[in-house]
Amino acid sequence: MTGPRYTPLATSLPADVPFVGPEVQERDLGFAFRARLGANENPFGPSPHAVAALRRAADEVWKYSEATNHDLRHALATKMEAEPDQVIVGGGIDGLLGTLVRLTVAEGDAVVTSDGAYPTFNYHVNGFGGVLHKVPYRDDLEDLPALLAKAAETNAKLVYLSNPDNPMGTWHDAATIEAALDRIPNGTLLVLDEAYVEFAPAGTAPRIDPEDPRVMRFRTFSKAYGMAGARVGYGVGARSLVKSFDKVRDHFGMTRPSQEAALAAIGDDAWLGEVQEKVAAAKDRIDDIARANGLTPLPSAANFVTVDCGADGDFARAVLRALIARGVFVRMPFRPPQDRCIRFGAGLPEELDVLAAELPAALEEARAAAPA
Amino acid sequence: MTGPRYTPLATSLPADVPFVGPEVQERDLGFAFRARLGANENPFGPSPHAVAALRRAADEVWKYSEATNHDLRHALATKMEAEPDQVIVGGGIDGLLGTLVRLTVAEGDAVVTSDGAYPTFNYHVNGFGGVLHKVPYRDDLEDLPALLAKAAETNAKLVYLSNPDNPMGTWHDAATIEAALDRIPNGTLLVLDEAYVEFAPAGTAPRIDPEDPRVMRFRTFSKAYGMAGARVGYGVGARSLVKSFDKVRDHFGMTRPSQEAALAAIGDDAWLGEVQEKVAAAKDRIDDIARANGLTPLPSAANFVTVDCGADGDFARAVLRALIARGVFVRMPFRPPQDRCIRFGAGLPEELDVLAAELPAALEEARAAAPA
Numbered sequence: 110m111t112g113p114r115y116t117p118l119a120t121s122l123p124a125d126v127p128f129v130g131p132e133v134q135e136r137d138l139g140f141a142f143r144a145r146l147g148a149n150e151n152p153f154g155p156s157p158h159a160v161a162a163l164r165r166a167a168d169e170v171w172k173y174s175e176a177t178n179h180d181l182r183h184a185l186a187t188k189m190e191a192e193p194d195q196v197i198v199g200g201g202i203d204g205l206l207g208t209l210v211r212l213t214v215a216e217g218d219a220v221v222t223s224d225g226a227y228p229t230f231n232y233h234v235n236g237f238g239g240v241l242h243k244v245p246y247r248d249d250l251e252d253l254p255a256l257l258a259k260a261a262e263t264n265a266k267l268v269y270l271s272n273p274d275n276p277m278g279t280w281h282d283a284a285t286i287e288a289a290l291d292r293i294p295n296g297t298l299l300v301l302d303e304a305y306v307e308f309a310p311a312g313t314a315p316r317i318d319p320e321d322p323r324v325m326r327f328r329t330f331s332k333a334y335g336m337a338g339a340r341v342g343y344g345v346g347a348r349s350l351v352k353s354f355d356k357v358r359d360h361f362g363m364t365r366p367s368q369e370a371a372l373a374a375i376g377d378d379a380w381l382g383e384v385q386e387k388v389a390a391a392k393d394r395i396d397d398i399a400r401a402n403g404l405t406p407l408p409s410a411a412n413f414v415t416v417d418c419g420a421d422g423d424f425a426r427a428v429l430r431a432l433i434a435r436g437v438f439v440r441m442p443f444r445p446p447q448d449r450c451i452r453f454g455a456g457l458p459e460e461l462d463v464l465a466a467e468l469p470a471a472l473e474e475a476r477a478a479a480p481a
Numbered sequence: 482m483t484g485p486r487y488t489p490l491a492t493s494l495p496a497d498v499p500f501v502g503p504e505v506q507e508r509d510l511g512f513a514f515r516a517r518l519g520a521n522e523n524p525f526g527p528s529p530h531a532v533a534a535l536r537r538a539a540d541e542v543w544k545y546s547e548a549t550n551h552d553l554r555h556a557l558a559t560k561m562e563a564e565p566d567q568v569i570v571g572g573g574i575d576g577l578l579g580t581l582v583r584l585t586v587a588e589g590d591a592v593v594t595s596d597g598a599y600p601t602f603n604y605h606v607n608g609f610g611g612v613l614h615k616v617p618y619r620d621d622l623e624d625l626p627a628l629l630a631k632a633a634e635t636n637a638k639l640v641y642l643s644n645p646d647n648p649m650g651t652w653h654d655a656a657t658i659e660a661a662l663d664r665i666p667n668g669t670l671l672v673l674d675e676a677y678v679e680f681a682p683a684g685t686a687p688r689i690d691p692e693d694p695r696v697m698r699f700r701t702f703s704k705a706y707g708m709a710g711a712r713v714g715y716g717v718g719a720r721s722l723v724k725s726f727d728k729v730r731d732h733f734g735m736t737r738p739s740q741e742a743a744l745a746a747i748g749d750d751a752w753l754g755e756v757q758e759k760v761a762a763a764k765d766r767i768d769d770i771a772r773a774n775g776l777t778p779l780p781s782a783a784n785f786v787t788v789d790c791g792a793d794g795d796f797a798r799a800v801l802r803a804l805i806a807r808g809v810f811v812r813m814p815f816r817p818p819q820d821r822c823i824r825f826g827a828g829l830p831e832e833l834d835v836l837a838a839e840l841p842a843a844l845e846e847a848r849a850a851a852p853a
Binding site: 113116123126127128130148152153155163177201215295296322336338347352360361364367370 | 483484485486487488489490491494495496497498499500501502504505508517520522523524525526527532535536538539540541542543544545546547548549551572573575576579583584585586587590608638639667668670694695697703707708709710711712719721722724725727728729731732733734735736737738739742
């Protein structure tokens with residue numbers, strides 16, 4: 110009896126997980142986190158209309174979802190000033206990035222990203238055998254000219270930019286992105302991840318013709334719309350590119366309740382406005398907590414604040430461990446010199462109370478362990 | 482400005498959809514179906530405990546799902562007499578089949594299935610560049626000895642068997658499957674799709690050691706558990722095979738409400754028993770309707786009855802068209818000679834009333850168009 114024979118590519122891949130979830134950490138630690146600030150979720154949650162739609166949809170969960178996401182695509186097209194056939198809906202930006210990589214990246218193909226940018230994009234590229242070329246951040250910002258130069262140099266199929274950036278929270282303004290479009294190398298697709306754009310200042314989202322063949326932009330209901338657990342993301346791009354997703358996607362893969370909830374959420378701009386205000390207030394509070402402890406918060410256009418702990422990665426990791434041991438779930442950028450920082454999500458007021466109470470002791474412990 | 486460059490494989494793929502959903506057909510037709518009997522759904526729906534769990538989970542949808550599906554895997558392990566690390570949870574059997582094919586089938590690799598069996602499996606194999614070798618049905622049953630012989634002949638990576646079979650509803654008993662295990666060629670994995678097994682007679686599900694490296698079995702909450710729109714399927718197999726899914730799967734891809742609903746559904750055997758009875762009654766009614774119209778229902782171990790229309794595929798397609806035009810959503814097997822049949826799902830009593838009322842006229846219209 111022999112087992113299955115894997116592909117050479119599958120055999121070569123590690124069984125790594127891009128992120129270890131908070132529940133797994135809680136099981137390992139033996140206690141529940143008192144502040145869940147590490148997963149870039151939005152604890153202010155979705156519109157009450159979306160919650161009501163989810164509850165109603167429970168009665169129709171025996172039906173498969175509508176495989177073309179018709180109603181949701183039409184509503185998103187209106188919102189995005191695109192046509193419905195320029196919009197693809199999928200299982201979060203994660204799922205859509207996986208499909209895009211599968212469509213474009215064969216084994217050995219070059220892909221460009223920033224060193225320390227979104228790990229799940231890299232996971233997909235590795236998973237299809239692509240070769241990642243990484244460009245350092247410049248002043249804690251994704252270095253757009255260097256990314257495009259590297260794409261030209263490596264003949265990259267894809268170049269990834271998240272704007273605003275995760276994990277740093279920094280951002281380029283619309284004019285910068287728009288000016289960069291003409292510098293995208295022929296045959297390279299700019300993957301513009303706008304997961305956090307609803308939190309950014311006006312003037313961050315570039316105007317891009319959906320039919321522009323050089324770019325595909327991605328957005329999500331996981332962040333500002335407060336529905337990470339519903340797995341709804343969308344992409345906007347040229348008709349031919351959007352159509353190509355139908356070649357390989359899991360057509361009935363969306364859940365019906367999530368489709369209904371997303372549709373209900375789009376219409377509730379008042380709730381979105383409230384969430385934006387609550388997130389802004391939470392970020393101000395994190396800034397204050399950081400400064401009160403002698404740390405430096407970075408400017409952020411996302412729903413988190415990345416805080417410079419003032420020393421090297423070893424010190425920041427010591428702070429992170431001390432916070433986690435005290436029930437504060439946080440994460441940090443992985444790559445130096447950005448790993449001098451810790452990322453704090455815009456949590457509920459009571460969660461930030463926990464952070465304010467625990468950060469001084471965590472810093473003290475870290476300083477004792479790894480003098481800054 | 483040039484567009485993205487697709488992989489050669491992606492370029493070669495058609496933008497076909499395995500199934501056109503009923504909502505798409507309704508938009509094209511301009512009316513709503515009065516009987517939804519074509520998608521192998523279960524209109525008796527999920528356990529009230531699952532519905533309640535879905536509603537409760539709306540309040541936690543702002544959180545990402547638990548990426549390891551810990552609680553659900555543990556509950557399924559108990560149910561399946563396996564260990565939790567022998568169970569993988571994913572977005573329906575469709576999603577899990579896609580991942581399994583990705584892990585095992587490289588371009589040019591051979592895969593064996595029955596000619597006319599589940600199209601979504603074929604879609605995944607084509608989508609990763611595998612070469613399908615198809616074996617005819619024998620007496621409307623998947624021909625297990627021929628499938629295994631073809632797997633040996635082609636050095637197949639995978640051989641697919643759905644038991645009970647979709648679209649025919651026929652089945653092998655447990656002893657037949659168990660006896661076949663030792664004839665699986667070295668290096669071939671038997672993909673045992675048991676989506677419908679909860680509807681089958683006792684003695685249909687084979688006893689298979691989860692650690693047996695020659696088989697992976699798949700089950701779902703979409704059919705007997707009435708939650709097709711929640712996208713929860715699971716696979717049971719050897720630890721090393723299950724672990725390999727972590728190399729490429731979308732770790733946070735499950736929705737949180739679906740995880741909670743599935744967990745609640747497992748515990749409600751009383752509801753499952755009621756559904757089994759209702760489905761059995763609906764199948765008896767379909768048998769009666771078929772016979773009253775001079776047609777021959779095939780024995781079925783699934784939640785549908787495949788009915789022999791008594792002539793060739795052209796005639797059955799004419800009946801199908803006439804039924805759809807009369808508001809009865811049904812589907813049929815795609816390949817001759819099985820395409821002489823139409824498949825009727827175990828619908829609600831009022832849906833079967835519609836079928837009973839419309840079938841005579843549909844047959845009359847088909848006989849006028851294509852005399853049998």
